[in-house]
Amino acid sequence: MPLVIGLISGTSVDGIDAALVDITGTDVDLKIELLAGATYPYPETLREQILQVCAGAAVSMAELAELDDAIAIQFAQAARDIQISHPPADLIGSHGQTVYHRPPLKLGNQPAVETLPGASLGYTLQLGRGELIAHLTGIKTVSNFRAADMAAQGQGAPLVPKVDAYLFSSPTQHQCIQNIGGIGNLTYLPVRQDDWIDRVCGWDTGPGNTLLDLAVQHFTGGSQTYDQDGNWAASGTPCDALVEQWLSQDYFQIAPPKSTGRELFGWDYFNQCLVEGEAYNLTPTDLLATLTELTVRSIIMSYQNFLPQMPQRVLLCGGGSRNLYLKQRLTDQLGASQVLTTDEAGVSADFKEAIAFAVLAHWRNLGIPGNLPKVTGANSAVLLGNVYPSLGA
Ligand SMILES: Nc1ncnc2c1ncn2[C@@H]1O[C@H](COP(=O)(O)OP(=O)(O)OP(=O)(O)O)[C@@H](O)[C@H]1O
Ligand SMILES: CC(=O)N[C@H]1[C@@H]2OC[C@@H](O2)[C@@H](O)[C@@H]1O[C@H](C)C(=O)O
Structure with missing residues (x-):
């Protein structure tokens, strides 16, 4: 215990990897058991839209909002489906769908053109908002894992x-x-x-x-x-x-x-x-x-x-x-x-990333930082992810 669902769609944009994981321990004594793992392909039109945005297509804020929620709905459905024939999950860790990733400018080997304060920080955007997933599933959800590391001058990746x-x-x-x-x-x-x-x-x-x-x-x-x-x-x-x-x-x-x-x-x-x-x-x-x-x-x-x-x-x-x-x-x-x-x-090669976001959500829930500053370059270890309580919590 707890039972945690990890969800991610990666840079291949081939679909949502979902893992239902029984987690015991915290870090040094961490143990996981994968109870179920499945990939839920995106509907083709949604995949096309995502790929276009990833390729830099201009979208209005209204279109971005629709895409964000369309992705969240797919993620919530994946979370519901992966629990079929299993006890209900306690927590969801949802990475979402990366549609934009700009690493921080490295001083020294990049032109120092700061048009706005903060422009040397990285920026990253994962769609599929966690608050909607929490609402649709009734399960406490952690999402937006990369932002805190980037605010601390990190790359926001890799987090695994x-x-x-x-x-x-x-x-x-x-x-x-x-x-x-x-x-x-x-x-x-x-x-x-x-x-x-x-x-x-x-x-x-x-x-x-x-x-x-x-x-x-x-x-x-x-x-x-x-x-x-x-x-x-x-x-x-x-x-x-x-x-x-x-x-x-x-x-x-x-x-x-x-x-x-x-x-x-x-x-x-x-x-x-x-x-x-x-x-x-x-x-x-x-x-x-x-x-x-x-x-x-x-x-x-x-x-x-x-x-x-x-x-x-x-x-x-x-x-x-x-x-x-x-x-x-x-x-x-x-x-x-x-x-x-x-x-x-002993760890599924297909679902390791989804498992990792289940563990990162578990750590966020316990107040344990998830990034390694030596890896991401962040100036400190930070709590990763925003927490959205389930309804009634
Ligand atoms: N049998 C196979 N033979 C060759 N390549 C395969 C096979 N199965 C999957 N792949 C490759 O793996 C890709 C999907 O990999 P994966 O699901 O790990 O990517 P991702 O999680 O989206 O990416 P990332 O880890 O960068 O976020 C496919 O697009 C395909 O290129
Ligand atoms: C911005 C983003 O989504 N990055 C992914 C991507 O897919 C592989 C590689 O690039 C990795 O750095 C990262 O994902 C894994 C899950 C990570 O953060 O560890």
């Missing part, structure tokens, strides 16, 4: 590392938990001893599946949305020169803390890749293999450049962990590190 730390840390092995969703992000866990929690680090590695999904959509005229098991990329040949050229770009070179999103690794970025691929006469198959290699190499390069040491074990999660070609390329290039999925460590 503190949860990863207490779920996966080992007294004998130092490990990376590597999520490959739309965007890739990692948590590095030193061996669990002494001040280990202060040495946990993490950041967004760059594109996970976003560019691959865009390539598949482009080359199939929209009839396919992703490269199943990586079969298409596996039949191509990556262009190493192009991967090296892409890896020289700022995002891959700058040191953490860092976070990113579809604002950078979206259609404009893909279209540029397409043009650059033409200069090398790449076929669609070779371009897909080359983009897959970018995901792989960006992960490995960031480990080599920014981790205190290479991990003994890498646990993959997110949809990209099902891309067998991508997984094989990672395994080949990680050499001595063992590559598994979080499933093999």
Whole structure:
């Protein structure tokens, strides 16, 4: 106890991941049992609207309000459905849908053009307001998890590392938990001893599946949305020169803390890749293999450049962990590190992010900060999320 529902739709915008989790303990003694996990796809028109807003389409405040509530209604329905055949949940942690993410300006390597006070702070927007979810479900809901970290000058992401730390840390092995969703992000866990929690680090590695999904959509005229098991990329040949050229770009070179999103690794970025691929006469198959290699190499390069040491074990999660070609390329290039999925460590690779937001809500409810300042760059550990009581509470 308590029973907590975690809800998230990630940067792939493929649907709402819902996890019903039985949580015991707090942090050092944290234990979770996943009672139910399911993905509820968005209705196609809603998904299209979300993708357009993510791509920078201008929307009126009225349209934004409608979208916010349409998403909240879908999230509330997911919360209701995941409880079917289970005891009712005590709490919901709803990440919502990121539609905009602007990391803080880094003084020193960015032009210091502050048009308004606060312009150097990051800004992030997750739609699906928690107060409506609380109202529709009758369950106390925590949402808007990223804002407090950003107000404290943090990146607002990644937020999963503190949860990863207490779920996966080992007294004998130092490990990376590597999520490959739309965007890739990692948590590095030193061996669990002494001040280990202060040495946990993490950041967004760059594109996970976003560019691959865009390539598949482009080359199939929209009839396919992703490269199943990586079969298409596996039949191509990556262009190493192009991967090296892409890896020289700022995002891959700058040191953490860092976070990113579809604002950078979206259609404009893909279209540029397409043009650059033409200069090398790449076929669609070779371009897909080359983009897959970018995901792989960006992960490995960031480990080599920014981790205190290479991990003994890498646990993959997110949809990209099902891309067998991508997984094989990672395994080949990680050499001595063992590559598994979080499933093999007892935590669902599909629902780990949803589970994490259940735990973050639990911590918010107990007054325990959820961010790791070393990861996000925030100037302090802060309580994450706004709490909306259930009706009658
Ligand atoms: N069998 C598979 N083979 C290849 N790729 C797959 C497979 N299953 C899922 N994927 C990829 O995983 C993506 C979805 O991953 P996931 O649900 O982890 O993303 P997300 O949670 O939206 O992203 P983020 O973690 O960045 O928020 C799909 O868009 C697809 O590219
Ligand atoms: C702004 C935003 O939604 N960021 C996501 C995204 O998806 C993966 C990566 O980029 C990660 O930093 C973050 O999500 C996870 C759940 C996190 O905060 O840990």
